[in-house]
Amino acid sequence: MSAETVALSKGVTRREFVNYVWGATMAVFMAEMGGAIFLYALPRFKAGEFGGTFTLPASALPTPGSAPLANQEGRFWIANTDQGVYAIYKVCTHLGCLYGWSSLTKRFECPCHGSKFQLNGTYIEGPAPRSLDRFVIQVQDASGQVIAQTDANGGPVQVTDPNATLAIDTGKRIEGKRHS
Amino acid sequence: MQTRIALGAVLFMLVIAVVGYVIINEGLLPGQTGRMQKFDAQVQGRSIESGALLFQNNCVGCHGVQGQGIPGVAPALNAADLFSGERLKKVGYSGKVEDYIRGVISVGRPIKTNPSYPSPMPTWGQTFGGPLRDDQINNLTNFIMNWKDQALAAPSAPAAPAVQAVGTSLDTPLPAGVADNGQKIFAAQGCAACHSLKLDEKIVGPSLAGVAARAGDRIKAADYKGKATTGELYLRESIVQPGAYVVPSFLDGVMPQDYGKAKLSPQDLADLIAFLLTQK
Amino acid sequence: MSILDEIREQGAKKFVFSVIDDTVVRITAGLSINDVRGVLRGDPAAKPNPRVKPHTEGFVLHIRPTFYHQAVTALYPTFRLGFLSAMLFLIEIITGAILMVFYSPTPSSAYESMLKILSGVPLGQFMRDAHRLSAEGMVIVVCLHMLRTFLTGSYKAPRQFTWLTGVVLLLVTLGLSFTGYLLPWDQLAFWAVTIGTSMAEKAPVGGQEANLLLRGAASIGPNGLLRFYLLHVIFLPLIGILVLAVHYYKVIRHGHSLPPGMEAPGEDNARKVPPDKRVPFLPDILTTELLWAALTIAVLVVGVTFFYHAPLEHHADPNVTPLHTTAPWYFLWIQGMLKLGDPTIMGVVLPTVIFLFLALIPYIDFNRSRLYKDRKIALALASIVVAVLVVLTYMGTPQYGTEAPPPDEVGFHFIPPEQPGPIRSLPFDQLVVGEYDTAKTSGATIAPKLNEVLQELQADITKHPELAGGHAVLVIEDWQGDGKTVNLKKVTLRILWDNVAQPYENTVYIHRDSNYSE
Numbered sequence: 001m002s003a004e005t006v007a008l009s010k011g012v013t014r015r016e017f018v019n020y021v022w023g024a025t026m027a028v029f030m031a032e033m034g035g036a037i038f039l040y041a042l043p044r045f046k047a048g049e050f051g052g053t054f055t056l057p058a059s060a061l062p063t064p065g066s067a068p069l070a071n072q073e074g075r076f077w078i079a080n081t082d083q084g085v086y087a088i089y090k091v092c093t094h095l096g097c098l099y100g101w102s103s104l105t106k107r108f109e110c111p112c113h114g115s116k117f118q119l120n121g122t123y124i125e126g127p128a129p130r131s132l133d134r135f136v137i138q139v140q141d142a143s144g145q146v147i148a149q150t151d152a153n154g155g156p157v158q159v160t161d162p163n164a165t166l167a168i169d170t171g172k173r174i175e176g177k178r179h180s
Numbered sequence: 181m182q183t184r185i186a187l188g189a190v191l192f193m194l195v196i197a198v199v200g201y202v203i204i205n206e207g208l209l210p211g212q213t214g215r216m217q218k219f220d221a222q223v224q225g226r227s228i229e230s231g232a233l234l235f236q237n238n239c240v241g242c243h244g245v246q247g248q249g250i251p252g253v254a255p256a257l258n259a260a261d262l263f264s265g266e267r268l269k270k271v272g273y274s275g276k277v278e279d280y281i282r283g284v285i286s287v288g289r290p291i292k293t294n295p296s297y298p299s300p301m302p303t304w305g306q307t308f309g310g311p312l313r314d315d316q317i318n319n320l321t322n323f324i325m326n327w328k329d330q331a332l333a334a335p336s337a338p339a340a341p342a343v344q345a346v347g348t349s350l351d352t353p354l355p356a357g358v359a360d361n362g363q364k365i366f367a368a369q370g371c372a373a374c375h376s377l378k379l380d381e382k383i384v385g386p387s388l389a390g391v392a393a394r395a396g397d398r399i400k401a402a403d404y405k406g407k408a409t410t411g412e413l414y415l416r417e418s419i420v421q422p423g424a425y426v427v428p429s430f431l432d433g434v435m436p437q438d439y440g441k442a443k444l445s446p447q448d449l450a451d452l453i454a455f456l457l458t459q460k
Numbered sequence: 461m462s463i464l465d466e467i468r469e470q471g472a473k474k475f476v477f478s479v480i481d482d483t484v485v486r487i488t489a490g491l492s493i494n495d496v497r498g499v500l501r502g503d504p505a506a507k508p509n510p511r512v513k514p515h516t517e518g519f520v521l522h523i524r525p526t527f528y529h530q531a532v533t534a535l536y537p538t539f540r541l542g543f544l545s546a547m548l549f550l551i552e553i554i555t556g557a558i559l560m561v562f563y564s565p566t567p568s569s570a571y572e573s574m575l576k577i578l579s580g581v582p583l584g585q586f587m588r589d590a591h592r593l594s595a596e597g598m599v600i601v602v603c604l605h606m607l608r609t610f611l612t613g614s615y616k617a618p619r620q621f622t623w624l625t626g627v628v629l630l631l632v633t634l635g636l637s638f639t640g641y642l643l644p645w646d647q648l649a650f651w652a653v654t655i656g657t658s659m660a661e662k663a664p665v666g667g668q669e670a671n672l673l674l675r676g677a678a679s680i681g682p683n684g685l686l687r688f689y690l691l692h693v694i695f696l697p698l699i700g701i702l703v704l705a706v707h708y709y710k711v712i713r714h715g716h717s718l719p720p721g722m723e724a725p726g727e728d729n730a731r732k733v734p735p736d737k738r739v740p741f742l743p744d745i746l747t748t749e750l751l752w753a754a755l756t757i758a759v760l761v762v763g764v765t766f767f768y769h770a771p772l773e774h775h776a777d778p779n780v781t782p783l784h785t786t787a788p789w790y791f792l793w794i795q796g797m798l799k800l801g802d803p804t805i806m807g808v809v810l811p812t813v814i815f816l817f818l819a820l821i822p823y824i825d826f827n828r829s830r831l832y833k834d835r836k837i838a839l840a841l842a843s844i845v846v847a848v849l850v851v852l853t854y855m856g857t858p859q860y861g862t863e864a865p866p867p868d869e870v871g872f873h874f875i876p877p878e879q880p881g882p883i884r885s886l887p888f889d890q891l892v893v894g895e896y897d898t899a900k901t902s903g904a905t906i907a908p909k910l911n912e913v914l915q916e917l918q919a920d921i922t923k924h925p926e927l928a929g930g931h932a933v934l935v936i937e938d939w940q941g942d943g944k945t946v947n948l949k950k951v952t953l954r955i956l957w958d959n960v961a962q963p964y965e966n967t968v969y970i971h972r973d974s975n976y977s978e
Contacts, residue, residue: 004477007494010501018185019500019743022750025192029757032199039208039582041561046580181502181744184751191754198761199586206582218975219579225971228948230774232939232969314568315775326940326948333943 050075051171058139058164061085068101068119074170076135077101077108081120084156087135087168088121093176094128108132120156123179131176138167150174224322231323234316238304242373247327250370251443252436254297257281263328277328282321286310298434299374299384346449348420348440350413354450362455365448369439377459385435386427391415392457403428415453419444489518499743511742525712527738528745529730532716537612540752541605542711545629546704547753548598551760552636553697555591563643565689567682570645571775578772585769592770593763595637599790602633610821610842613830614717618728620822622714625707627819632700634790639692641788642685647878650776651785653688654680659794659807667808679778717830725829773878782877783868784858792856793849799856866924867955867964870932874917875953875968880976882913883934883951888972891936891949899931921955930957939969947972 012020045051054074061080062069068077068088077088092099092110099110099117107124108117115126123131137157139148141164148157154174159166207214235247242254249256261267263277273280286305293300304310305317312320346352366372374384381387395411398404406424408414417424420440426432436443444452467475481493488496490513498506505511512526532538562581564573577584606626609615615623642653657680661671676683715730723729739745773782787795797806827835854860863869875881890907898918914934921930933954940948948971955964970976 002474003481003492003494004474007477007481007497010497013501015182015185016497016501018182018189022185022189022192025189025196026750029192029196029199032196036199036203036583036586037558039203040558040584040587044580044582181747184747188747188751188754191751191758195754195758195761198765202583202586202765208582215585216579216582219585221973222975223575223579225947225973225975228940228971229969229974232948232950233967236967313775313777315571323940329942330940 045171048073052169054168054170056166056168058159058162058166061159061166065119067103070101071168074135074168076168076170078166078168079119079121081156083120084158085137085166086120086154086156087137087150087166089133089135089173091133092128093130093132094126121176123176130178133176134174136169136172136174138169140165140167153177227319227322228326230316231319231321231326234312234320235323238312239320241367242299242301242370245367247324250368250373252296253299253370253373254301257324258327258331260331260334263331278321278325281324282317285312285320286314286317298436344445345442346420346440346444346446350407350417350420352446354416354446354453357447357450357452357454359451359454359458361447362451362453365444365452366455369443369452371452374435386430388456388459390460392460398425398427412453412457415456416449419449419452489514489521490516502743505740511740514742521741523708523712524741525715527733527740528716529718529733530737530739531718531722533739533745533748537608537719538716539604539608540749541601541608543749543752544601544756545598545605546708547756548594548601549700549704551594551756552591552598555587555594556693558587559591560693565643565685567645567685567776570643570685574644574646574772586764589764589768589770590760593760593768595640596789597760599633599637602630606630607842607846611839612717612720613835613838615822616825616828616830617822619710619714619717622707622710623822624819625703625710627815628703629700629707630818631815632696632703636692636696636700637788637790639688639696642680642688643692644772645685645776646773647776647780647782647785648771648773650680650778651781652787653684655785655787655795656791657684659798659803662804663808664804667804681778720830720832723830725831725834783864783872784862786858787856789853792854793852794856796852796855796860799860799862866926867930867957870917870920870924870927870955871953871964871966873920874913875951875966882916883953884968884970884974884976886910886913887977888949888970891951891970893936893938893949896934896936897931898934921957927955927957930955932956945972 047053064080064082068079070077075090079086079088090098092115094113094115097110097112099108102109113127115128116124117132118124121132134154136150138146139157139159141147141161150157205214207216243257244250247258268280287308288303289300290303304312306313375388376383377389379389395414399408399414404425406417408417422435422437423432484493491510495510514521515526562573562577564570577588642649657671657674660674661667663670676687717730794811800806874883886909890909892907896914898914917932921927921932935952937950938946939950948969950969952967
């Protein structure tokens, strides 16, 4: 008889079955420990740490259309445009340099290779492949309820309540749109 | 043999279940109160406890037992204006209250900046030459920050009732003094901030260890310029007229001049003198 | 022939089967699917026996024997302690590497990294407790393994060198445990290691140098911590693994020694195993080993989840030595010896002589017989040594022989510097504000647990004849809160007695969240 026929003809005895079960429990245990080690080693971010959430009171927002507000620890700009508020990641989408705001030309300009972006992060010109990335903003009222949130496309949030607080989650980044 | 195989499988199933139980109770998701969050609260609580002990051993002499401050010695910490941000605005500090507290404890006041507090705060952080480690400074900061809710909730302290000041004269009669009360006044009025009760320990002013015996000799010294005729009167004069006689090698004009004029009532002065008379 | 031609010839089913079969043979280094199934079913091995191939051709099993003598497969005589020691070592390496992801070995960050592991890392406490419990378990198991080997006379010719490498492994185990002890950088770690390294200093030759080499400076600081860390994570494990390899090689080379009763004096039949006494590794021995592993892991996991949590005391303070500072329990016997005489003799010379003697036992033991009846003196000596160790360990405990003044002892019992103690363990709401004098029995039932503690306090004071007429005053005050609920209380303990010159006073603050009772 061929090996294959032999293998397929034998039924599974109780001992063989329990051995398989044991093997399965060992495999599940290894998988569980693997998962546990993954959870263990995955960095977790506290509030106020880059990767975590930063808060900003609505009263601290710059007037619409004016120069953006820099948050060093969070690595983002708060840009208040006529359409609403954006939290823009400070890292240029080209090769990782930190771009700056030019008050002369009223736009973001990257010193490394000259990429230029509008106040709301839209690409103007330069070697960068896409517009600037944005972080998700949650607007919370005085009781902590969420009254507005950045949509999946990274659109602006309206802040109507002067007593609201903005929570910028630097763990959730929305990539800027690629330009043609 | 089959028992062993079955037992092995059962044991691993047990282990899988227990590890699963641990993972579920850890508190992995934001907003949960699992073991991690409870442990964190414990760490915070114990940090505040350590901070409280450090505060008791190092800070109450100037900042008061409950952080209420001592006028002319050190500002109040258990105070609404600190946590509301008012005080920081006044001094022009633009950061967080917690960072301010941590920084001030660590560095102290190496240069005189505030004329209202003539005796500058010592440096505490080891980085700057002080005695405390960073984690101890952290504990102190957490303890002081724990006054925040209390201080902000408390009604603003009523103005202290005006003290019928005893005046600077040496002749007005005083009631009988109680030494125990005098000991409390010694702490509350901030005398301990400048005068140690340990022999030969100089903080700012001379040590008051043994002053009860010494007072009588002082008035007999050749350079004594004051008007006291007994040791007891010498003590009184030193408190209400600090400039009348300055012990050699100490500076004039450092001890506050207003204990007699504003801060002490006749009973207070009597109690204080009675207490000093126990320092033999 | 190309693959497609092969498939056409055999048929798809056969082709897939042959690919899987091929893979299984490669993975198992020689066993086909049928062979594996045969192992799992407990079928008798085919002839020629394919089940030796994983041993002769594979790496993982190449040092494991293909069969054991039946007489060494039961719990007696080995109790599988050697296997357990190696398994605990492996667990330590794994959990240790996991902890290395977050631990930082500098005095300014070590304690903080411990707090982070315990409060901010998922399963951090689990991994740390597992590492600590396995470490303590490993020291015990390794000592039991040594004791068993001595009692069964397995160290005698030709296995003398195996015993020698075993003693080296014992030292490596103790060294690993001791170096790891310092890493949390809390009061327990710092002072235990200060005592330990000070003993090294007392060595008559090279003591100062040894102390300096270990500490990296005059007292334990950043250099010392880093050196202990390196010893713990690379140098000692490397030595351990190398010596373990030699040790196990020698074990297999000579064969597991048989129970003493089965051999005539001077005889060694371990390598001559008659075929009917052979128990194959696959599946029998492997099954038992895996079961033993499952049991160990289960005990560890259950222990660490429900019963055992490694301690973390306050941050190391080089300026304050807590009362009743103690060495790790496996060194208490040395501490006991230190209480008997000169530290150089008791702390250095004697332990060195003891370990040297231990290592040389097989070379100075001229009794060729392993039979228990021929070794009555050796067995009696072993019992005496164990008894002496137990007594010395007890003598090394802090309570023995070192007593602080009675009020300090009472204070230490009720407000220990580094343990919770009865007062901190009270539920927060039982700490009712007030001034309590233990001399006046308060019939108030507002705080029953507090009353119990007060009574215990008075009873403890009465035990000390030097505190005649003694009583305690416990003052509880609200200290800080959020304006509505108090979250910090101040507790002052004062002990007074007749003719007291200076009453004992100790203050402690207790926070609502501190949860000492857990």
